[in-house]
Amino acid sequence: MIGTLAGLFSGLFGVGGGSVIVPLLVLWLAYDERSATATSLAAIVFIAAFAAATQGLYGNVRVLDAVLVGVPAIAGVLIGTRLQQRLQGRSIGLLFAAVLVGSAVELVVR
Amino acid sequence: MIGAIAIGLAAGIVAGLLGVGGGVLFVPGLVIFLGLGQHEAEATSLLAIVPVALVGTYRQDRYGNVRRRDALMLGVLSLVGAAGGVALANALSGAFLRDAFAVLMLIVAAQLVRRALQDEGAS
Numbered sequence: 001m002i003g004t005l006a007g008l009f010s011g012l013f014g015v016g017g018g019s020v021i022v023p024l025l026v027l028w029l030a031y032d033e034r035s036a037t038a039t040s041l042a043a044i045v046f047i048a049a050f051a052a053a054t055q056g057l058y059g060n061v062r063v064l065d066a067v068l069v070g071v072p073a074i075a076g077v078l079i080g081t082r083l084q085q086r087l088q089g090r091s092i093g094l095l096f097a098a099v100l101v102g103s104a105v106e107l108v109v110r
Numbered sequence: 111m112i113g114a115i116a117i118g119l120a121a122g123i124v125a126g127l128l129g130v131g132g133g134v135l136f137v138p139g140l141v142i143f144l145g146l147g148q149h150e151a152e153a154t155s156l157l158a159i160v161p162v163a164l165v166g167t168y169r170q171d172r173y174g175n176v177r178r179r180d181a182l183m184l185g186v187l188s189l190v191g192a193a194g195g196v197a198l199a200n201a202l203s204g205a206f207l208r209d210a211f212a213v214l215m216l217i218v219a220a221q222l223v224r225r226a227l228q229d230e231g232a233s
Binding site for chain 2: 005006007019025041060061076078079083094096097098105107
């Protein structure tokens with residue numbers, strides 16, 4: 001059930017599906033938060049690879065642009081997983097929440 | 111281009127913090143800084159997520175946090191849904207997808223805030 005929902009969500013929005021998987025693992029399967037985020041990341045590898053291949057069939061994938069944002073993101077994920085192990089680091093999440101809200105507004109009004 | 115690199119870095123940090131793929135920032139970054147359409151941005155985001163999630167999983171596995179069997183099951187079970195989601199996305203207009211995506215971003219932002227506030231309460 002979680003898998004099917006997450007897959008649909010991932011394919012529809014071009015995201016990994018983690019924003020669906022993590023809360024459902026916590027709510028339905030009583031995962032603690034770290035196990036949920038870690039297990040979610042592992043599942044996303046499969047979901048995103050498959051969905052990207054499917055989008056490739058539609059001719060929508062721009063490989064060079066994917067590299068341009070994907071490579072710096074690898075450095076980012078190393079920082080993020082470290083921060084997550086420390087409680088204090090996570091208040092940085094507030095900063096990223098602000099980035100998200102700002103980008104959402106920019107996306108719609110531009 | 112610098113904007114795209116910066117948003118890539120930020121996407122990775124969010125991915126590690128929340129256990130998501132980073133697509134929630136890849137997609138708007140690709141649209142705003144590189145001028146991709148919503149459909150192209152979503153497709154390209156999916157490809158960019160793969161290495162990020164791989165590295166994140168590797169790190170989390172070393173911390174002993176990954177439940178491998180559940181992850182494998184989730185991943186395999188989600189494939190049908192993913193194919194359906196891609197087909198649906200390609201059937202919808204870019205403008206509709208974009209607005210729905212903005213709502214999704216606000217939801218993820220709320221998750222980040224809630225988590226930070228929980229920590230505040232715990233410490």
